[in-house]
Amino acid sequence: MSAGDIIRENDDVLIVFDEKRRFIVKARKEGVLGTDKGVVRLSDLIGKPYGSIIKTSRGIEVLILKPLPFDYSLLVQRVTQVIYPKDAGLMIYLSGIKPGSKIGEAGVGSGALTVMLASIIGDSGVLYGFDISEKSLENTKTRLERIGLINRVRLLKHDIREPVSLGETLDSFFLDIPDPWNAVNTVAGLIKTSGTLLVYVPTINQVEKTVLKLRESGCFTDIHSYEVLLREYKVDRDAVRPFTRMVGHTGYIIFARRVKSVI
Ligand SMILES: C[S@@+](CC[C@H](N)C(=O)[O-])C[C@H]1O[C@@H](n2cnc3c(N)ncnc32)[C@H](O)[C@@H]1O
Structure with missing residues (x-):
């Protein structure tokens, strides 16, 4: 795994809840993405490999990906x-x-x-x-x-x-x-x-x-x-x-x- 495969502070991350719910956020030491499926702490993204699955505050699994141009x-x-x-x-x-x-x-x-x-x-x-x-x-x-x-x-x-x-x-x-x-x-x-x-x-x-x-x-x-x-x-x-x-x-x-x- 190369360095670019691990999410660092200020990297862009595509968070996929389902087909319709997709968000691009920056990995940060502070801040959250709030949704009806629970909250994702932006600090939780730092250090994770792109392609991982993490859980929201309500225990719902979401996929974290490296955004493509589109x-x-x-x-x-x-x-x-x-x-x-x-x-x-x-x-x-x-x-x-x-x-x-x-x-x-x-x-x-x-x-x-x-x-x-x-x-x-x-x-x-x-x-x-x-x-x-x-x-x-x-x-x-x-x-x-x-x-x-x-x-x-x-x-x-x-x-x-x-x-x-x-x-x-x-x-x-x-x-x-x-x-x-x-x-x-x-x-x-x-x-x-x-x-x-x-x-x-x-x-x-x-x-x-x-x-x-x-x-x-x-x-x-x-x-x-x-x-x-x-x-x-x-x-x-x-x-x-x-x-x-x-x-x-x-x-x-x-x-x-x-x-x-x-x-
Ligand atoms: C349909 S939009 C372009 C959408 C763009 N390709 C996109 O993917 O977001 C057309 C744009 O052309 C601009 N426009 C219209 N006539 C123009 C002209 N003669 N010179 C420069 N821009 C013009 C309008 O202000 C408008 O923002």
Whole structure:
């Protein structure tokens, strides 16, 4: 077992009571997490290996885990519609981003995608996050500080449809605003040639407008549009089937590569 497997003071811990009741807390010498299933003393977490089971004051067993990047969505206060992990997963894979990548995102909204992107680019990467809403920027800043990722992110109040200079070009740009077609020229100027653009839109009408604008700009090629449908399964002995409820629709993903000029 390595040192990182043992919970130390100030480490984040995911406490799982059941499917619905999950909390991220910091292990501390003082303080408690109070729930209807009893109290967990935060000092009880210190020195325990991640993956252990501890008991609340009411004797109920809870699991203590190391939070994964997507677990931090528990801390995201939704001030806007957010990008779901199923969509973020494909967007991140297609983008090709990795530790050290320099990337952009507009709008940051509630910061759900920002948290996932910032966790991937590492301490050597940088994310320029644009939004026109002061509230969204403030909210995202608070989340990133809480999770310890703020050093990788520069939050900027700016309308991404208007030109902007960053002093460097980006490996990838993530766009989630109502009218992305109006931002195509600006983001084309920010992405390095052979870099990637990922656009997220909730309606198919927005897909059409955006793709036509990307083609017309002459700055993008390899343009593809996708939708991700995710079905989870309920697994019991001799009774394996999809859950009866599923998320029917979230949004569409558009991928494109920046080129000098389309051949
Ligand atoms: C749907 S939310 C983004 C949600 C975000 N992707 C998430 O996962 O939390 C859209 C955001 O875009 C911002 N926005 C809208 N138009 C914009 C523009 N032209 N430039 C920058 N931000 C813009 C809005 O203020 C809003 O916060």
